[in-house]
Amino acid sequence: MTREALETRCCIAGGGPAGMMLGYLLARGGVDVVVLEKHGDFLRDFRGDTIHPSTMEALHELGLLEEFLKRPHEKASVFRMWVGGREVTLADFSHLPLRCPYIAFMPQWEFLNFLTEQARRFPTFRLLMQAEATDLVEENGRVVGLSARTPRGELDVRADLVVGADGRHSTVRQRAGFVVDDIGAPMDVLWMRLSRRPDDPHSLLGRFDRGHGLIMIDRGDYWQCGFLIRKGGIDELRSRGLEAFHNDLRQIAPFIGGRVGELASWDQIKLLTVVVDRLRTWHRPGLLCIGDAAHAMSPVGGVGINLAIQDAIATANLLAAPLRERRLSEPDLAAVQRRRMFAARVTQRVQVTIHRQFLSRMLGSNRPATLPWFMRLMVNVPFLRRLPARLIGVGIRPEHVRPELRAAAQ
Numbered sequence: 001m002t003r004e005a006l007e008t009r010c011c012i013a014g015g016g017p018a019g020m021m022l023g024y025l026l027a028r029g030g031v032d033v034v035v036l037e038k039h040g041d042f043l044r045d046f047r048g049d050t051i052h053p054s055t056m057e058a059l060h061e062l063g064l065l066e067e068f069l070k071r072p073h074e075k076a077s078v079f080r081m082w083v084g085g086r087e088v089t090l091a092d093f094s095h096l097p098l099r100c101p102y103i104a105f106m107p108q109w110e111f112l113n114f115l116t117e118q119a120r121r122f123p124t125f126r127l128l129m130q131a132e133a134t135d136l137v138e139e140n141g142r143v144v145g146l147s148a149r150t151p152r153g154e155l156d157v158r159a160d161l162v163v164g165a166d167g168r169h170s171t172v173r174q175r176a177g178f179v180v181d182d183i184g185a186p187m188d189v190l191w192m193r194l195s196r197r198p199d200d201p202h203s204l205l206g207r208f209d210r211g212h213g214l215i216m217i218d219r220g221d222y223w224q225c226g227f228l229i230r231k232g233g234i235d236e237l238r239s240r241g242l243e244a245f246h247n248d249l250r251q252i253a254p255f256i257g258g259r260v261g262e263l264a265s266w267d268q269i270k271l272l273t274v275v276v277d278r279l280r281t282w283h284r285p286g287l288l289c290i291g292d293a294a295h296a297m298s299p300v301g302g303v304g305i306n307l308a309i310q311d312a313i314a315t316a317n318l319l320a321a322p323l324r325e326r327r328l329s330e331p332d333l334a335a336v337q338r339r340r341m342f343a344a345r346v347t348q349r350v351q352v353t354i355h356r357q358f359l360s361r362m363l364g365s366n367r368p369a370t371l372p373w374f375m376r377l378m379v380n381v382p383f384l385r386r387l388p389a390r391l392i393g394v395g396i397r398p399e400h401v402r403p404e405l406r407a408a409a410q
Helices: 019-028 052-059 106-118 171-176 234-239 240-253 253-262 306-322 330-361 373-378 386-394 404-409
Strands: 002-013 033-037 074-076 078-083 086-092 103-105 127-128 134-139 144-149 153-164 181-184 187-195 205-209 212-218 222-230 271-273 277-279 288-289
Touching: 002 019, 002 187, 019 033, 019 106, 019 127, 019 306, 033 153, 052 127, 052 306, 078 212, 086 144, 086 373, 086 386, 103 373, 106 127, 134 171, 153 171, 153 306, 171 288, 187 234, 187 253, 187 330, 205 240, 205 330, 212 240, 212 330, 222 240, 222 330, 234 240, 277 330, 288 330, 306 330, 330 373
Parallel strands: 002 033, 002 153, 033 127, 078 205, 153 288
Antiparallel strands: 074 103, 078 086, 134 144, 144 153, 181 277, 187 222, 187 271, 205 212, 212 222
């Protein structure tokens, strides 16, 4: 096995939404960038697949929206839920003053392949697949690169900046020794597929009642389903047997009752361990974490991808010029955290409130589910109905691509 070496201005660990968007934007801005992705492709099932209006607004600013919308996707202008047998409209995105006032549901591999194709138009962009970041390279207290494992052997990448965008189980943040505040989550999620029939409901459905919660995402010919369980409850669920789990699905969503037998083995049901945490400090000299590596989000609202992409836009806005001109300093990195920490804190606070006031109580009860008072207000009071759409579809402190990056490819 050989040991290779290369140099770049910025090395990004992780080819998810944050890493690929940042790689694209930096390359567009003339920065030499290398993205390392540990897998051989982007074909992961049960990743977050929501593309939010604010993300599509950024794609419009970059001149990419028309091409992006040619990719296969489903649109949802409204989020509806069934709570205790009552249908409620949680969010209506049609009122957002944006070019795409809806959520686009697109398999994440489609989105990442799209960003890859666009990024490869620039000679300063390199994507290395099957390259897993394993450690940081440090000199005199500064991160100057990272080590990676590839099928050809070990790889050392020297860089002015290393960005950890390698998710909630980030190797980069672990090797950096960052302090992580575990905020906690009351549930885990079981992801699975069930076939979809033409007469099934078309909207994204969340169903909550009598201790059960089920999210159903319309994938055209199948449903991507997320079944909520109490944190650490997977062993208890499995001990009851697969037929008991089938009955739970029938109870919460009767219209799929004849299809639950498609789940013939626990191997078809994947556990997502929900983590909500946040780094106290996102940076060290030569190193920055963004996205889930800086602030792992709950699945509530599907906003994790949106925050990750907003982080990437802010990072590119603030760091493209210093990187290109080789004058990057730690205050530049601190500016990214200052810009994005408020959005992460507020979003996580909203998620934790929903966890405590709704999901924890619902998952621990056999009584009919009811919405907490603040969610009832947002559902029933006309002038408050637009708030959930704003929080989910746009987020706190949305980012816009700076004019110099918009014009860079023209």
